[in-house]
Amino acid sequence: MLNKIIKFFLENKLVTGLVVLIFIGLGVATAPFNWEMENFPRNPVPVDAIPDIGENQQIVFTTWMGRSPQDIEDQISYPLTTALLGIPKVKTIRSSSIFGLSTIYIIFEDDVEFYWGRTRILEKLNSLPAGILPSEVQPALGPDATALGQIYWYTLEGRNPETGEPTGGWDPQELRTIQDFYLGYALTSAKGVSEVAAIGGYVKEYQVDVDPAAMKKYNVNIAQIMKAVKESNLDVGARTMEVNNAEYLVRGLGYIENLEDLELAVITQHNNTAIRIKDVAKVNFGPATRRGGLDKGGAEATGAVVVARYGANPLEVIDNVKKKIAEIAPGLPSKVLPDGTVSKVTVVPFYDRSGLIKETLGTLEEALEHEILISIIVVIVLMMNIRASIIISGLLPLGVLMTFIVMKYFGVDANVVALSGIAIAIGVMVDVGVVFVENIVRHLEMEENRGAKGQKLLTIIYEASVEVASAIMTALATTIVSFLPVFAMQAQEGKLFSPLAFTKTFALLSSLILGLLVVPAFAHVVFSISFNKQRTKKIWAVVIGGLGLVLLTIYSSIPAIALILFSINNFFESKWPKKLGTWTARLNTLIILLTVVYFLTGAWVPLGVQNSFIINYLFVISIVGTVLGVLMIIVHLYPILLGWCLSHKWQFFTIPISIVIFGLLAMQGFDKLFGFVANGSETMGMNLRQTNAWQSLSKTFPGVGKEFMPPLDEGSYLLMPTTMSHSGIEENIDVIKKVDAYVAQIPEVESVVGKWGRVNSALDPAPISMFENTINYKPEYMVNEDGHRLRFKVDKDGNYVLKDGTTHNPARDGFKKLEMNELVLDKMNGEYFRQWRDHIKSPDDIWAEIVKSTNIPGMTSAPKLQPIQTRLIMLSTGMRAPVGIKVFGPDLKTIESVGLELEKILQQVPSIEASSVFADRIVGKPYLEFDIDRHAIARYGLSMKDIQTFIEVAIGGIKLTTTVEGRERFPVRVRYAREFRDNPNDVMNVLIPTSSGAQIPLGELAEITYRRGPQIIKSEDTFLDGYVIFDKKPGKAEVDVVEEAQRFIQAKIDAGDFMLPAGVSYKFTGNYENQIRATKRLAIVVPISLLAIFLILYFQFGNVQTTSMVFSGIFVGFSGGFIMIWLYSQGWFMDFAVAGVNMRDLFDMHTINLSVAVWVGFIALFGIATDDGVIMGTYIKQTFDREKPKDVAAVREAIMHAGQQRVRPAMMTAAVAVIALIPVLTSTGKGSDIMVPMAIPSFGGMLIQVITMFVVPTLYCAWQERVVKKQAKR
DSSP: OHHHHHHHHHHOHHHHHHHHHHHHHHHHHHOOSOOOOTTSOOOOOOBOSSOOOOOSEEEEEEEOTTOOHHHHIIIIIHHHHHHHTTSTTEEEEEEEEETTEEEEEEEEOTTSOHHHHHHHHHHHHHTOOTTSSOTTOOOEEOOSOOTTOEEEEEEEEEEOTTTOOBOOOOOHHHHHHHIIIIIHHHHHTSTTEEEEEEEESOOEEEEEEEOHHHHHHHTOOHHHHHHHHHHTSOOEEEEEEEETTEEEEEEEOOOOOSHHHHHTOEEEEETTEEEEHHHHEEEEEEEOOOSEEEEETTEEEEEEEEEEOTTOOHHHHHHHHHHHHHHHGGGSOEEEOTTSOEEEEEEEEEEEHHHHHHHHHHHHHHHHHHHHHHHHHHHHHHHOOHHHHHHHHHHHHHHHHHHHHHHHHHTOOBOHHHHHHHHHHHHHHHHHHHHHHHHHHHHHTSGGGTTOOHHHHHHHHHHHHHHHHHHHHHHHHHHHHTTHHHHTOOHHHHHHHHHHHHHHHHHHHHHHHHHHHTHHHHHHHHHHOOOOSHHHHHHHHHHHHHHHHHHHHHHOOHHHHHHHHHHHHHHTGGGSOGGGTTHHHHHHHHHHHHHHHHHHHHHHOTTOTTSOHHHHHHHHHHHHHHHHHHHHHHHHTHHHHHHHHHHSHHHHHHHHHHHHHHHHHHHHOHHHHSHHHHHHHHHTTOOGGGSHHHHHHHHHOOOOOBOSOOOOOOSEEEEOOBBOTTOOHHHHHHHHHHHHHHHHTSTTEEEEEEEEEOOSSTTOOOOTTBEEEEEEEOOSBOBOTTSOBOEEOBOTTSOEEBTTSOEEOHHHHOOOOOOGGGBOBOTTTOEEOBOSOTTOOSHHHHHHHHHHHTOOTTBOOOOOOOHHHHHHHHHHHSOSSSEEEEEEOSSHHHHHHHHHHHHHHHTTOTTBOGGGOEEOOTTOEEEEEEEEOHHHHHHTTOOHHHHHHHHIIIIIOEEEEEEEETTEEEEEEEEEOGGGTSSHHHHTTOEEEOTTSOEEEGGGTEEEEEEEEOSOEEEETTEEEEEEEEOBOTTOOHHHHHHHHHHHHHHHHHTTSOOOOTTOEEEEEEHHHHHHHHHHHHHHHHHHHHHHHHHHHHHHHSSHHHHHHHHHHHHHHHHHHHHHHHHHTOTTTTOOEETTEEHHHHTTOOOOOBOHHHHHHHHHHHHHTTHHHHHHHHHHHHHHHHHOOOSHHHHHHHHHHHHHHHHHHHHHHHHHHHHTTHHHHTOOSTTHHHHHHHHHHHHHHHHHGGGHHHHHHHHHHHHHHHHHHHHHHO
């Protein structure tokens, strides 16, 4: 069947061509990159920065304004949690009770459909028993969004419509009204938007501030005033009236329209004189009580966050929002300021996820571009055949486009993880073309096939393709099967890496389809082209040369020069001496090679813009040449080396055995691997662990640390400190202004906006003491909106030319902040512009500057967080840190005391950053409580409800009604004037009306007490809990830190220094739990995957011996991956500079922890580690079937013959896999944080795995020698 398919598409090239055109067209149409193609229909793959890996979570949100956290917990959170526990497929329920607000998180199993979960919750809420909740509260579902839903934050500012400069002139109340009643509704209507939650500014309200002295004078009470306010805001309808056969709708107008309407409302009358509200109270506009706000540049700001709906494409939603903003922007209000300046309300974003998305895609697009170019270079060098190189090189971009098609129609979004799957598959994709084309070229170079044309050429290509098709199928099958563990991952790691598994599988299948259907037909077309006549060759040379001259005149580019050189070389081919006749082809290859290196250097710039293009060009040549040179030397010396291996088998086997042991040492660590020796010596009275040699080896080989995931560089930080729980709103505003001002002074920071408290959304249950400072820092180099670096004009001395005619040289003039509009773009010959100071090498350095500048008294430290990372952590664990401890206990005071003790213990753990440890101060909020005397209120005929209502209205104020003013709605609130309720003594004089008409001071009915209570109450499955958060020191692994902390705490318990009170328990949570879960899952599915690979190899070779030989490549490659990880952690490795750039910095070498991303890299390695063995083993088997050796000498001769025939394609596959990853390893843009850890194991493993080209033949030789010796004895 396979042979028939190859033959059909080889013979029917029209069909093949049409298929290729369809693939190209659909691939370009669905490519996720921002390709501007006006006349070509585009339907790109949806894109995001990372997959949505948040919990399958719903939120029940209940407001009860004015109520304390304790009231909220007792009367709403706890009853609702108990009621919701019975919902099917619920994993856990967490609740949070703060002032006036209950938030309950229902976490479902991952396989539960999102809207099915919402339906079950609504059913439960609608069937709650009567009396379970207070009658005046109504729980509601939160927005249908996930942890990654907050995609776009903005502020509303007054700006000059012509220049865009800030002008101000707008009150916070005006801006909030515009946001609430106009802009918010407009943006909510954009497709894909779940909600637009406002924050900042002031909500306008009508405030009736009652004067108790006037009330006494006019003998009215608070209850009468409340009744008057309610009854003064009313419209009615009186059906219809017909007049002169015309129907009129009858309305009674009575809504409040202004302050006067409310002032004239009648309370009662005395002696036929109306007592109006204005007689006993002052009516004015004022701000409603708020529990959150924004600060921008030290000034109050008004803004909102746009939340994307579940399942929506974030980039598309942001585009829809921006279109809607552009649509309504002309209609936003404007005013003329006293100085004549026009100030127009303008939407100014300060967090826009699209920038991260586009920069991430830009990084991956560049990585793919670099990989494709470098793969072409490798193919050209190793094949030394332009036609073969064209065939193989054409396979790559077409395979990538085909992957985009499948991604589109299988619903796999393009993100950093999904596109990384294509990146790590590039090497294997090239391998398919390499093996096919190399075998075709080898057959064509046979003496009997030279000069073949027509049907004979087609037959040769067919036979060559069929010969290796089964080996390629097996190799790709092992690679695809190796990714079964990734498909089997669950929870966050499954959501994160399943797109990668899909895209890599799609890419491999695409390359296989192209290899079977397109490569043979394409090879037949390319190898059929013949320029036999010198005249024809010269005509083509002139045409190419003329094209080169035209391009040189227009663009003055290097490719134009390459065309001219290519033309000259071919035009004068006949002038070469006969003995140098092959040099024309070699020079053509060299010209193409140098041109491709030119393009690669321009895109990659590995040594940075501070070095010239020539230096970068030479470095690219040297680094590629070094790796290729070593591999080509192995190919050249292969007969000699293989001969020695076959003659000295056991001496050779010590090499791979040593590699495997070295890899185990790097992975497990010396103490863990050989700990049994030390334990045995201890039973004999010897303590090997205390010897210098043991400690030195343990330090050199500590083992690989473990963590869940390396964080993605989002291009922004979220600084989340807290103030003390007793701090008030004014204190918090003052502190956040200082924070923003200090951070804004850091040159690398582009913008900083601080949020205190919460936005008006269920997704943000933050108390007023919690800050969120969104800090956007500049990219290292100026980039466009797609994340691609921009080039700017420089003069002959290397100075940047500015638009005002001046120049700037960073080396001469020092660091200077420049905006993009101050520089002159020069895409062809310009240089990149670095925006960071010299000592700032990475985002970590920027964070260090932020921490240093925000050391403010009264404010806690904060762990290093980023917006997306924080949303995921907070909504999945409830904490604001990646790692922490949950303390469960019977009451809040006990939980707090245990948390404080754990805080002290954790500060002593060596691997924990002591300043980052912070236990919840749960009961530190000051409470002022009225202890009502039941005997006293009974004496005056008052009920508890009566007196509580009067306390609530007089002191806190209560919203009695809402005005209707066109599209705007404003609350009307009644309360005592501030001067009568501003301190406890005045509050005691609040007048409480009785049924007899007397008004009794509150002080006679209740006693005021002070106590410390909770600011926030948290629980999980109804059990109260508190958090102790902490952060690891740089270079430490999360799992190792947690395990060390666990040992430290247990040691304190064992020593009696720390005792858990009765009913108290604790557990570590956060990313640690994710890592443990992922490790357990991988421990099951990885062995199953390896078994499946073994079975596939067995079906290919038909015996266990050959299968085991090829399978051994996995162990060698696995060890090579861990050796490379170990080398990354060694300070001496690659510690040298080239052109002022340290190689450790270039490759970002540091301690690499064993995260899920690294494991995915190893899983990818498992599949490709057997490729060379499959190619070598298949041909050795074919050679033995053909030659049937009968003695030891013949066996070794057959092995040598097979090895020499297959070493070149095997080395080419290894070279492409290794060298193609070099640009990925040097990648520093958005998305590289996940891409690089996945690439390191594959790079190290494939580098070491080259030895399998000797291991498989040597093992096969040893086996067959034993077989022939047994046969000889018979």
